[in-house]
Amino acid sequence: MTSMSRRTFLLAATAVGTLAIAGVAIAEVPKLAQKDTYKVGFAQTESNNPWRIAQTNSMKAEAEKLGYQLVYTDAAGSAAKQVADVNSMIAQGVDVIFLAPREEKPLIPAVMAAKKAGIPVILLDRSVDPSLAKAGEDYLTFIGSNFVEEGKRVAEWLAKNANGKSKIIELEGTTGSSPANDRKKGFDEAIQAAGGFEIVASQTGDFARDKGRQVAEALLQAHPDADIIYAHNDEMAIGAIAALEAAGKVPGKDVLVLSIDGGKEAVQLVVDGKIAAVVECNPRFGPKAFETMQRYAKGEKIEPTLVNEDKFYDASNAAAELANAY
Numbered sequence: 001m002t003s004m005s006r007r008t009f010l011l012a013a014t015a016v017g018t019l020a021i022a023g024v025a026i027a028e029v030p031k032l033a034q035k036d037t038y039k040v041g042f043a044q045t046e047s048n049n050p051w052r053i054a055q056t057n058s059m060k061a062e063a064e065k066l067g068y069q070l071v072y073t074d075a076a077g078s079a080a081k082q083v084a085d086v087n088s089m090i091a092q093g094v095d096v097i098f099l100a101p102r103e104e105k106p107l108i109p110a111v112m113a114a115k116k117a118g119i120p121v122i123l124l125d126r127s128v129d130p131s132l133a134k135a136g137e138d139y140l141t142f143i144g145s146n147f148v149e150e151g152k153r154v155a156e157w158l159a160k161n162a163n164g165k166s167k168i169i170e171l172e173g174t175t176g177s178s179p180a181n182d183r184k185k186g187f188d189e190a191i192q193a194a195g196g197f198e199i200v201a202s203q204t205g206d207f208a209r210d211k212g213r214q215v216a217e218a219l220l221q222a223h224p225d226a227d228i229i230y231a232h233n234d235e236m237a238i239g240a241i242a243a244l245e246a247a248g249k250v251p252g253k254d255v256l257v258l259s260i261d262g263g264k265e266a267v268q269l270v271v272d273g274k275i276a277a278v279v280e281c282n283p284r285f286g287p288k289a290f291e292t293m294q295r296y297a298k299g300e301k302i303e304p305t306l307v308n309e310d311k312f313y314d315a316s317n318a319a320a321e322l323a324n325a326y
């Protein structure tokens with residue numbers, strides 16, 4: 001499926017006069033039987049930040065609460081390993097696979113392999129390329145935040161509160177991942193529409209703290225007049241703060257730093273005045289993920305996307321909200 005578009009694949013399937021190739025019903029997500037207990041796979045993408053750890057803990061806690069067996073894998077930042085992890089879950093005969101696809105395209109074969117094996121897939125927190133796989137056909141649903149909206153909320157805060165600061169360095173998330181694509185889209189479009197801002201550089205920091213620090217350091221040298229840093233996640237924002245301080249600049253004063261995720265460390269940095277604002281990206285997936293699977297087993301029709309609610313933190317509420325941040 002990597003070298004063929006989904007449409008070509010479907011056309012080829014129809015051309016051979018059947019809607020089944022190797023036993024696959026093309027247009028349908030595999031069914032899930034109603035049972036007292038399940039063996040459930042959760043294919044995590046990496047565990048290098050508090051957001052991922054909070055998500056994993058939430059999934060593990062819910063599985064334990066329900067008495068379900070959880071087959072957990074960590075792809076350690078490799079899309080290839082994540083595909084292998086899903087294949088191993090298929091071989092172990094799990095009932096359902098929860099997948100947090102590291103990147104939009106490389107995980108398509110994993111989604112299709114599960115479908116072919118008759119195992120429903122629920123995408124968690126990141127999505128796959130919608131031209132190659134569809135909710136309600138190839139996988140059941142996507143549960144997660146509206147990333148376009150998250151980026152837009154950062155831009156809207158700046159439009160109101162930047163106080164003349166205007167030259168933006170953007171630190172992008174993992175290249176080819178849905179949150180990086182959509183947080184960029186939402187932000188760039190809204191900041192353009194606001195007028196008076198310029199994105200002087202936009203480069204990936206791979207959603208990682210140290211990479212974010214290194215990229216911010218290089219970009220600050222190339223653009224010493226930059227006075228805003230927008231990071232697609234907290235980890236890169238925290239790295240950027242280290243780069244600013246090493247360059248003798250005061251975050252919050254010389255340069256406004258904004259991010260997405262809203263972990264405790266970042267919300268504390270808002271309280272401290274080093275981060276100007278953070279859009280939360282809610283990592284507590286467990287209850288909704290397992291409830292969705294149970295609703296599906298009961299025969300309910302599942303919506304193609306289930307959107308999580310995200311909070312927003314700035315100086316006006318960070319201290320009061322700190323205790324609730326993950």
Ligand code: GYE
Binds near residue numbers: 232233260
């Ligand atoms: O923002 C980031 C993580 O996919 C929404 O991935 C998630 C993002 C989150 O590694 O910190």
